[in-house]
Amino acid sequence: MPFVMKPTAVAALLTPLLIGTAHLVQAQAEKPVAIDKRYETEIQNLAKRPAVQSAFKFFMDLEPQTKQDLINLTETPSPPFKEQVRARKYADMMKAAGADSVWLDDVSNVLALRRGKGRQKTVVVEAHLDTVFPEGTNVKVKQKGDTLYAPGIGDDTRGLTAVLAVLKGMEKTGIETDADVLFVGAVGEEGLGDLRGVKNLFKPNGPKIDSYIAVDGDGIDEITHRGLGSHRYRITFKGPGGHSYGAFGIVNPHGALGKAIYYFTQEADKFTREGVKTTYSVSVIGGGTSVNAIPYESWMEVDMRSESADKLNGIDKLLQTAVQRALNEENQMKRSGPDLTVDVKQVGDRPSGRTEPTVPLVQRAMAVAKFMQVEPKLSVSSTDANTPIANGIPAITIGSGGKGGNEHSLNEWWLNDKGYLGMQRVLLVLLAEAGMK
Template identity: 50%
Template sequence: MKKIYLGLLTFGLLANLIQAQNTISVEKKYTKEIARLAKDKKVKVAFGQIEEQKEQTTKDHIKLTEILAAPFKEDKRGVAFAQLLREAGLDSIWTDNVGNVIGLRKGVSDETGYVGIDAHLDIVFPEGTDVTVKKIGDTLKAPGIGDDTRALANLISMLKAMNKANIKTQKDVLIVGSVGEEGLGDLRGMKYIFNESGLDIDSWIAIDGGSMGRVSNAGLGSKRYKLLVKGKGGHSWGAFGLANPHHALGMAIDVFSKAAWEYTSGDISKTSFNVGRIGGGTSVNSIPFESWMEVDMRAISPKNLEEIEAIFKSSVEKAINEYNSSGIEDEVTYELIKIGDRPSGELSEDIPLVQRSMAATEYFGVTPSLGRGSTNINIPVSKGIPAVCIGRGGSGGGAHSLHEWYVNDEPHEESIKLALLITLAQAGLDK
């Protein structure tokens, strides 16, 4: 019995040690900083304003949801969002070369570097989708109602509250409705801001996700390709034996799947691969002249992402060469088209922005958890620029489906207050 007890004690100590190693540590100085901010008279006024305008925030939420923002077609929603920003009050508003709607709220100091906070304008649904909001009790239903339209309404509410409470920040703040977050948008809005706009970004806060608690400080990288295989095409009987793009594509899938599975099953951090879409052909009795597939590969490690990409490319080349050498008549050709490139990256939990985000989350009685996702912060994080992604709040489900729903079950609009506290902590509250 004594041996069993000692064994259990040792196991328990080990388990506690592992748990302690995985426990998120929030430094006291950031806990105190957030508490001081929350007690500031002007911040308290802003909190009250956020609660008072809850009904209007819901109206803004519905208004924006009912303006379809299909991939690469965000302009109409962008115009409406810009108007709401203008009505809320900003020093300047502009739409950049790719469609990001950017509002500037000037700080009082000469410190350089903007603090940006954004929600994305686009949703996954194509043109023609019915985005009429249906209200059933306290539940709002419509495609895109949660992801990420609610976050846009949160930004408007936060901005209004800052202005009504006459809050001044030390640094300039950018409030942004970004484009291209979803799917083949490939983070084009963030890529432009951080690579081409010339804006000096000090730090970035994205609102995208579910309820409060999760703080993403890492970006899950991905590589996406479209493989296009072409041949002459012909009749399935009369031209039998002619090179068939579908057959070549099938061989490419087989070769890649085997090599990729062996690689991802090895001793590496999590890496994935997926053939998500396949198409081509004209009829069941025709040899197709074209065949295509779309492939998604993801990895925590940038190195692993490069390696799985290399495996994909070499597998395709090997498969096509083998197929063309198999005795078929003529041959197929292929083209690899990159349709997505999201870099990986991770920030330490010790940096001020991450600490402030966790401390602010704790202030509202919620236990923070650090996470990784494929969001707008992938770009700044990959460059080492402080960035976090926080939730839009409330409850919801059915994301990316026609049955998406959202319930604002936060009586005191805590998620909007959370965004405000993090922004003020990062930009500095002027006394």
Template identity: 45%
Template sequence: MRFEGAEMRMIHSKMRMCAAGALAALVLAASAVKAETPAASLAVDTAAEAVLANANVRKTLDDIKAADEATFADQKTIAAVPSSPYKEKVRAEYYLKRMQELGFKDATIDAEGNVIALRKGTGGGRPRLVVAAHLDTVFPEGTDFTVKEKDGMVLAPGIGDDSRGLAVLLTLIKAMNSNGLATVGDIMFVGNVGEEELGNLRGVKALFRDHHDIDGFISIDGLGVSRIVNQGTGSHRYEMTFKGPGGHSFQEFGLPSAIHAMGRAIAKIADLKTPAEPRTTFTVGTVSGGTSVNAIASQAKMAVDMRSNSTEELLKLEARLLDLVKQAVADENARWGSDKISVDIKLIGDRPAGVTAAESPIVQATQRAVTAVSGVQAKLVGSSTDSNQAMSLGIPAITIGGGGEGGNWHSVNEWYRNVNAYQGPQNALLAILMLSGLDGVSKPALPVRQAGN
């Protein structure tokens, strides 16, 4: 997952003009958002004003800014620890050690590979808010994860996605502990596996399978602070293998071809129409097959990606596309009077769609936090992140950036600049305190979910 950085440089000039550390600016920022959001809940308004006016919170924000270089150092250290899909163990063990050093003696690695550390509140366990960042990268085993510096940038696979998020969690914990910030609700800090590509969100799926007392979920994934992901783009991915008898292209001409059948399928898929809203897309991403130029192909394979912001539209597209693939097989067999072509269809990716309403306390609290630390109004956007799973279960969830700017996502030349990066953990801190409640200062704005919901 990533946040686009093109608009960040325009916004940063405005950010530098904002005195986010001053009490007057913070309170005025909160009031401005309140005025612009008539539907804001009283609980969020009350929590925001109390948290932003608290002297200890302001000191913690200043400490986070002062620790900017330390956070950046953690980020580079984490990025250098290898973590490939389904091979996150080394990084998970390192991250567990860091959590234990911060006082979480009961921190564990669960059966799926997630690192879990529970910071208990004063309210008996609820509400319980998860704050997560993902341990995995898209890069295969054997990738060189060495961190390099060039032209004022740091380059490394996954340096921003999501080494930044993992470093932000550590900074949050250190800042909260050193300033004695006690929350009312519990906070579960999680370094989860399986966010990228064919990981299929296996880490957060296991988390929600094993923990039924989660009331809210924040994923720190991406950079900057100007965007809040409150809509989860769902996706289904398939691997389709076409099989046939094969043969010599001249002497056995007339036999059906696996590649021709796949070609017919691709042509049919290319003519599909999907709605612009809710945004629904498809692509045949990879193809392979055949043995030589003068052979009728006995096998061909393609991978198909389908996405939508609506579960209903995703399922509609899926049904139509799978039917077209079967029609293509029938057409190739009919062309040659054969029944030798078949197709094996395998689901290899499944991310549910979902949405957290703009009126939800988790969205509104984070909007206030963004304005308080940066002076800008956050945009609500859609993307495919760990929050998808929570949203699909009806659990309030968002994804926010960890600060800084970067690019070349999912490339070994991914780059990062530590520009206004401290705003990432500052933003997360304020959102956490508003939602979880600050003991003796404010009540939690995050509602406790009812049993069965």
């Protein structure tokens, strides 16, 4: 049901939520977490305010324009490391929506500042500009029934439109905050982008940030408060290469690669069977030129993940040890020619960490979910919130409403199933965190 009600209706709706002193939410593999009563009361009081009720209704009335914004942005390609065209378009949309100042930083993040009255604090609301799809991908939106289909339409173009709609709603209804609000369209969230957009925000000369709300995914129940860290490597063994018969006896990079994979996966299997969930994958391999040629190089790309920094560093050490063991053993087998060498290049380093469920930002997000009559779900994932979490800044990632699926595929889809609830949710979390004048 829509959350646009008269105060009396709000009170009636909240009656069942006021029973008992706390509500519980089950975090993944963790003990139930209580929602502090004061945050429930805070959200209930915010939702009763006339300007907030007006904004709730505005989001509903804005649905046709929000849909058009989603189509326009989706059909503006934003491949990895080439987000500039979409960034400029999004900046123009933010200016038109009424932000006090809008600019692109040196990596093409879009920053739109809406000044608060107190200006003692800055709250970020962010979605990412990039998609996983390479340049040349057909991103034309197709509609079948009430569902929109296109690469990237949900992840995270829908998040961009939700953030934009929240800015529009605040401007339309005259909502003022005590803190500054920085609306951000960030580059480099996906794949080898390695969170470069948000990492740039947290450089020493970056903007002051006190709290961080990332908008990614769909629905209104999930709250990502734990950052899934990852280490990614491209490892290349190199040798002289030569004829499979005439040069026989020289070092073979494929031999070293095979040994490295074997030694690593044997030890990693044992290491990951206990403790915090930690994963590993030899995801891509390549090299060689012909069946009758000893290759001059052999390479692999490896992904390792854990929300525990210690476990992540531990499995990383196993990889490095396996690579050096394989290198030494292959060199000992040579009969002629130079030694094999190895190039170990880290291509991804996403920090891990957590914002504790007792922190006000998480509590407020939980209270908003409960207010909207859904059970809050605390989760772990790899999102733009990883970086602020690792920097000690309270941060979460929440969905943008509606329903979606087939992310990272050409038949990705998004369904506007009461999508306005996503904006209502973002607004309530934001206002609770930024303070409403």
